[in-house]
Amino acid sequence: MRDDARLGGAAGPEVAGGDGADMTRLLFVEDEPQLLRAMRITLRARGFEVRTALDGRHALSEAASCPPDLVILDLGLPDMDGVEVIQGLRAWTGVPIIVLSGRASGHDKVAALDAGADDYVTKPFSIDELLARVRAVTRRATSAESVTVVDLGRYRIDLGEKRISSRDSADADADADAGSGHEDPSATGGEDKPDGPRLTPTEWRLLEALVRHPGKLVSHQQLISQVWGPGVADDSSSLRLYINKLRRKLEPDPTRPRYLTTEPGLGYRYQP
Template sequence: MTRILIVDDDMQILRALRITLHARGYDVTTAVAGRQALAAAQTGRPDIVLLDLGLPDIDGTEVIHALRGWTSTPIIVLSGRTGSADKIGALDAGADDYVTKPFRVDELLARLRAVARRTPTATEAPTATVGAYIIDLGARQVTRRPGVGGDEDADSPERTGPVTIRLTPTEWHLLDVLLRNPEKLITYRQLLPHTGGPSPKEQSHYLREYMGRLRRKLEPTPARPRHFITEPGMGYRFQP
């Protein structure tokens, strides 16, 4: 069953789309704000996103930028904005299609079928090794590699046997983005929209805090990271 995330702060449109698409066999999740949509996309992994641009917290174009930082899920914009600049901006940000409100249901269904045909079959979520740990992104699980140890682990009894590392949803998101893009620079812009915070400066502080937590949990020597590399002034890079 195709999973669709609908993002719109108009409750009447949201309800109508949910009923219509559910009746046609789609699995529907809804969100009424941009940050709520980003969280829903991260946890629910929709196959298609239907996105309004005029959201109450952050603009829909920023939501597109944030999603494109870690997923190629098709995004269809549903917006009352009819100007060419809005359309070009959304498409340049990474949207796959743009439908102007009001729209006909049969046209929207045709657009859904079209983007579904263009979407390649999803690949299995990768696993990666970070220090002594194996991270399974699909299972959301971190396990210790059997027989791995060493002097740098000697003063950490919790690292000498089987362990389970608990990560917060935000830590999982950052880890997911980095591990799916090995050796690629991931900019602050691609990561910041998911970490919250009332201002870009405070968001940047939160991002440093989250990355520090990941290093303390997964790096053999957090003060000298081998895998989660900072690119000063630009972003972060995962080095396998």
């Protein structure tokens, strides 16, 4: 049953600390009042400052008047589609956006991600999963473009210098063991060494598009646009070919990728 009453924003958490320890201001957009109330209570209890909206226009107005640090957004809103809300926000802000929706089709997920969403959680959902996604997008939103050096398994990647070197074996082995459950047999000892694999310009652009956004799901079309340029047709086969080339050069086991992972039908992630 739909309640047409507006649920206004509220200041201050009921419990300090928790998942929103730095007083993250969160805008939660959902047209089901019962879910909205429940999530407002839950998120405040975890330390977030929560503001709410029941429809798209209210969401855009709320975001403009009190800019949030994070938006959680349903797609099925009564006055406009959630993708339009994402596009409206992206016209002026890079705030992280997590879609929380009952739409499970690949088409809806791709549309939301291509519009600028940072992640997509399908209903029904667990609060622990949602909070984990919140922590992930909040962490990576702070300095994605300032990232110049990234550790990927046994390699250290310098994006500015376009240089790949081998890492100290102890650090690389620890990462490989923690992430994939088996030792990396090709790690070598010693200090950083400039003996990593050579990448083509296209491979560098693709790698950079992923590692500058650790943990973020990047859609096929976003990657194609960033690597080959805007307006290029969606050529998933070429993208898949280059992802496989990167895996063969960088992954400890290319058949079981640990760092450059696939979201079937959606895109790829760099998992630190």
